Amino acid sequence: MAMPKMTISVPKEGAAGLTGSWRTFRPVVNRDICNHCGICAMFCPDAVIDPDNEEIDLVYCKGCGICANECPKKCIVMVREER
Ligand code: SF4
Ligand code: SF4
Numbered sequence: 001m002a003m004p005k006m007t008i009s010v011p012k013e014g015a016a017g018l019t020g021s022w023r024t025f026r027p028v029v030n031r032d033i034c035n036h037c038g039i040c041a042m043f044c045p046d047a048v049i050d051p052d053n054e055e056i057d058l059v060y061c062k063g064c065g066i067c068a069n070e071c072p073k074k075c076i077v078m079v080r081e082e083r
Contacts, residue, residue: 005038005051023063025078029054033075040067040076 029040034054041051043066048057056067068076 005041007042007044007047007051009045009047011045011047017060019058019060019062021083023061023081025063025065025080026058026061027056027063027065027067027076028079029056030075030077033073035073037072040071043067043070 031054036054038051040054041047041049044061045064045066046060046062048060049055049067050057063078063081065078068074068078
């Protein structure tokens, strides 16, 4: 039986807060390499990665890069925000 995908951190929306315009880098998933293991979603401290489809809610993503660091396939790259 497959293990359910659960996040380690479950912040409330108000506690996490809107990111605004200060983020320097944002994560981009290379879907050609992703194997849908769910580890990125599990480690995201803001719980903004949907574990079912790896969609990232950039309204709340802080650009910390933990997801990119933890991805075993190294298929998340942090790209500089354009202003
Ligand atoms: S960069 Fe940080 S906040 Fe954004 S999705 Fe990755 S782990 Fe979550
Ligand atoms: S950790 Fe990497 S391989 Fe696993 S679901 Fe996330 S992006 Fe895909």
